[in-house]
Amino acid sequence: MQTASISQFDSRPAAKPAPSIEPLRALVANDMDAVNREIIARMASDVSLIPELASHLIAAGGKRIRPLLTLGAARLCGYGSDKHVLLAACVEFIHTATLLHDDVVDESDRRRGNATANVLWGNQPSVLVGDFLFTRAFQLMVETGSLEVLRILAGASSEIAEGEVLQLVIANDMTSGEAEYLKVIKAKTAALFAAACRVGAVIADRPLAEAQALDDFGHNLGIAFQLVDDALDYASDGATLGKNTGDDFREGKITLPVLLAFAKGNEAEKDFWRRVIERPEEQAEADWQQALAYMERHGAIQETLARARHYGQKAHQALGLFAPGAVRDAMAEAVDFAIERAL
């Protein structure tokens, strides 16, 4: 594990308690238990490799932020029945399916602190079990009986796949810019956050304005979340987040911290970035520390986090349509948590 310089993250006043996702988790705790039961029930298959492989990733946890958002959105809309549980499980299945395929495509070896499924079982079952989870997600949607829910989640799934292909196309290509990067993270991350929130209003049969507000909320939160993730990849400790620090760097992935450091760098730095990103397989040991140093010199991480805060603000604004109260507060705090976890 590389030790990263995290001093650049330490700029927040010490007094305020750190925002947390726990208030939201506490508010929907019973629902979330039902979601977890649903997830386990729906992974079942006579083909035992399927639940084995799927549960390796699902049991490893992760924050379950997407299903939490679906439950929170449904609660915010005053939904009183039980289909939001199916939807939340469905959203987590879509997410899990994309993680399985992501790890194959990125040849990742660690996720959530564990060896990835592709390392433990190989690429072949990871691809196929990903497919299986994805079909299960659609079966769950069908059970909600809402064509509008299906339209939204099928659209989001399609956008995710499109974003993943785009990310692959621009990988290692230092001529791609911020516009393309934003397109990628909107598609691969924000689309599912937006859909996860929006369906809460749809299932509760609320007016279009509320569905749209929750869509905006999720969309902006999703962008903020991914920006922070991309910043963390250049700073956090792999043991803490269960993600390898420097993964993006070693894969030559184009993320905002790289684009910012590149844009502000002199010619020698630009040459450095082209070399390490375009031919990541030729990276030397010292390149990682050099990359961190260039980022610090140009405040690339701070600038990435500032952008995340900007989107976080937009997410906060979108909540304005809803009545004040514990649920809205918890959803708002989830935004701050998504951003401040970097600090």
Add this chain to the structure above:
Amino acid sequence: MQTASISQFDSRPAAKPAPSIEPLRALVANDMDAVNREIIARMASDVSLIPELASHLIAAGGKRIRPLLTLGAARLCGYGSDKHVLLAACVEFIHTATLLHDDVVDESDRRRGNATANVLWGNQPSVLVGDFLFTRAFQLMVETGSLEVLRILAGASSEIAEGEVLQLVIANDMTSGEAEYLKVIKAKTAALFAAACRVGAVIADRPLAEAQALDDFGHNLGIAFQLVDDALDYASDGATLGKNTGDDFREGKITLPVLLAFAKGNEAEKDFWRRVIERPEEQAEADWQQALAYMERHGAIQETLARARHYGQKAHQALGLFAPGAVRDAMAEAVDFAIERAL
């Protein structure tokens, strides 16, 4: 390309003209043109790699037997609107998505006479474009506005994925038997044939009995189709079918011809099958001809084709519920075509 002994296939009286899928194709020709336009329109994406890669496989043709069946089933049910076109395109997208993932999983290098997408573009885009096509399929389903259609096709998709995992689990395992083989082909092939036919009755709003009859028809046709495919892998010429003869053998795939030859073989033959199937990477040049000779000795191909005819008969019977006429005749002939293409 290996030259295969095809003498064992030549047992049909010479007089009768070969059954053909052309009558069905002619009956739904206009609809099929609409399906092809829909397919091209729905592959579109700003991410140009998506239509490039998808059209490589889709343009290469193949028989489009699944969408033909959907169109035929809708016609048989007297359907008069245009949603069957969406459904047929959707069924072909599901099929294409599974082919893309199959070729990655099997490490295939040829399909429909061309190099596979995974060879031309690599595994990563093949996985992701497969995902994309799959999501597009669901978007098409949503547009039909029928939750029952979604239920059927989501269920079939899930069964396919489950079957693919099972196939992977029992690959190279000579202790797996006919029961497991049948389970695999029912899931990976018959499920989509059954769904492709059934949705024709659903979209036409016909009684459950007709939906069930078309389901039975497609299910049995699908099993017959796969049995013949598995027989052809040990006989046909790669240049004709666009599939490498001997692919299954080289991958150590357990198919019925192998299971039958193994069951009827003496101890030396059993040792041979265990060696070539369990450790296909150690196969020698002469093993392929040896395998063909053992199969011929025990009539393994003929027996596989006899089983296919048995399922074909069941498919014919399922059509009995429908009024006689050109459409029913064409659907019946499609069954015979699926079987007799082996001769």
